Amino acid sequence: MTILLYDLVGRDAARPFSPHCWKVAMALAHKGLDYRAVPTRFLEVPGIEGGVSTTIPVIRDGDKVVSDSFAIALYLEETYPDRPTLFGGKGGQAHARFIERWSQLTIHPYLGVTALGALHGMQDDANAGYFRSSREARYGKALEEVTAGREAGLSSFRAALEPLRSMLSYQRWIGGDGPLFADYIVFGAFQWVRVATAFQSIDANDPIAEWFGRCLDLHAGLGRSVPAAA
Amino acid sequence: MTILLYDLVGRDAARPFSPHCWKVAMALAHKGLDYRAVPTRFLEVPGIEGGVSTTIPVIRDGDKVVSDSFAIALYLEETYPDRPTLFGGKGGQAHARFIERWSQLTIHPYLGVTALGALHGMQDDANAGYFRSSREARYGKALEEVTAGREAGLSSFRAALEPLRSMLSYQRWIGGDGPLFADYIVFGAFQWVRVATAFQSIDANDPIAEWFGRCLDLHAGLGRSVPAAA
Structure with a gap:
């Protein structure tokens, strides 16, 4: 199933800029996981996924919602251990x-x-x-x-x-x-x-x-x- | 066989002070390896093990002589993989x-x-x-x-x-x-x-x-x- 990445953008939805969202985009690509970025403005952040987090990145992977870039990387490593490692042990x-x-x-x-x-x-x-x-x-x-x-x-x-x-x-x-x-x-x-x-x-x-x-x-x-x- | 650690000291042989030698002493203890410190003064360094290094730590492990604290840690990890890990992967x-x-x-x-x-x-x-x-x-x-x-x-x-x-x-x-x-x-x-x-x-x-x-x-x-x- 395609993972959703709530990705911070401004006026132009094609220019995501958040350093923390970029960490997660690269981590998802590293794992070879299919994902779709959901362009999100600052003022929309409190409304995503029922207000789970005051900041993004947030990802939805099936039933699972995870926020915080480091926590997301740990989640991906644990959930997809057969994909290329993000930490090397x-x-x-x-x-x-x-x-x-x-x-x-x-x-x-x-x-x-x-x-x-x-x-x-x-x-x-x-x-x-x-x-x-x-x-x-x-x-x-x-x-x-x-x-x-x-x-x-x-x-x-x-x-x-x-x-x-x-x-x-x-x-x-x-x-x-x-x-x-x-x-x-x-x-x-x-x-x-x-x-x-x-x-x-x-x-x-x-x-x-x-x-x-x-x-x-x-x-x-x-x-x-x-x-x-x- | 007991590993020798050439360990930097001053007048008092019981007060080794080198930061890099301490890294190795801790690494040897972490691996649970038997070692003996060889108290060595600055001016003695060029003479140890046939002048293998201008700095210490240097270790001798059987026939093997290794210098540089990081290189020694890598050597110990590779040579003693069944002992507690120094790097965790x-x-x-x-x-x-x-x-x-x-x-x-x-x-x-x-x-x-x-x-x-x-x-x-x-x-x-x-x-x-x-x-x-x-x-x-x-x-x-x-x-x-x-x-x-x-x-x-x-x-x-x-x-x-x-x-x-x-x-x-x-x-x-x-x-x-x-x-x-x-x-x-x-x-x-x-x-x-x-x-x-x-x-x-x-x-x-x-x-x-x-x-x-x-x-x-x-x-x-x-x-x-x-x-x-x-």
């Missing part, structure tokens, strides 16, 4: 949680800053109002002021990526010889920004950019199915 | 490399600064001279000046540990339900400092301090076999 599953926390706390804050204004511009009027008020409350200033700080933070952001960059001198993927869910965790963050804005958070010659390009090529170019923001 | 092995790079690039530089003066004080005269000249060349200033900067860097160091701290709200070990080599990677860094100096790089109430305490309790309290520096 129990150790990989445990260590992926560390990488998820690293990505969320080291990569997301800066990338969010770079994309914030553009993400606002992708919303329809009603959702743009929600986005502005919720994000301005979170950051304590106007969206435009937040994004204006991105140049100043760029070099320290790039320095903070050094563990990932250095790791890529040992192996091609966070998963080793091939990608695992931990790659999709970090991929989702960079894809979020690629879909939203032309701002280059990493230099084109950075090994991380090369790894990101490899991620975009995976699963018949799933990540490239949405063109980069111009 | 191929995914854990790959992700452990990311955690090793994170530990080396995020934790080690600051902890090295905090311990540098004390590590110098632990060496005999000949080794103290080597330590001072090699480290002053690396840092470009006097050891005492390097360590004097530790108070200024403390709060940003503690903030940089947030991915580890946050992960500990999900699971008790980097390895999940139990420790894996990735735990020993990070443990080694904090043990290095515990053996060298009484300086408290983490607050006693920090979940990371609690995790470190659990690490010290492992393998019949192997880490506590060396008392903390006074």
